[in-house]
Amino acid sequence: MPLCTWETSFNLEVGVMNEHHQRLVSLINAAYDAIQLNDSHGMVRIVGELLDYATYHFKTEADLMRQCGYPSQASHMEQHGHFFRHISDLQSRLHAREPLHNLEIVIFLKEWLMQHILVTDRELAGYLAANVPAAPEPLPSQDSA
Ligand SMILES: [Fe+2]
Structure with missing residues (x-):
């Protein structure tokens, strides 16, 4: 059974954020599964992927915040830094060959x-939806004239 099942209530108003969040949740689920299976090689690979993907995702959100002059950018990015440090710590502990059953930090990450998606990212997505102009509607076809 996965650690976390995606629910529609987790969806925000910005599609790219939902795609990224679902990928992060699936990587955390995969890490949890690797712990249950005591699969340390799998765990090293998954945590490396989690670190890379979190870097990519946080950069995407930082770019969105910058582009729209989001007022809470600094505190939002501070939260990202906190999450990133926990994943890095997990990676160091794996490289130090700490037993996987000690790594319940994965539950904390989830x-x-x-919490970050439901509160902090929800605020950001609401701001983006209200402040970033939507793509223009396509012009009507000339053929109908
Ligand atoms: Fe965020």
Whole structure:
């Protein structure tokens, strides 16, 4: 059973954020599964992927915040830094060959991410939806004239 099942209530008003969040949740689920299976090689690979993907995702959100002059950018990015440090710490512990059953920090990562999505990212998505102009509607076809 996965650690976290995606629910429609996790969806925000910005599609790219939802895609990224679902990928992060699936990587955290995969890490949890690797712990249950005591698969340390799999765990090293998944945590490396999680670190890379979190870097990519946080950069995407930082770019969105910059582009629209989001007022809470600094505190939002501070939260990203906090999450990133926890994943880095997990990676160091894996490289130090700490037993996987000690790595219940994965549960913390899942709880942190859900809280961040439901509160902090929801605020950001609402701001983006209200302040970034939507793509223009395509012009009507000339053929109908
Ligand atoms: Fe965020």
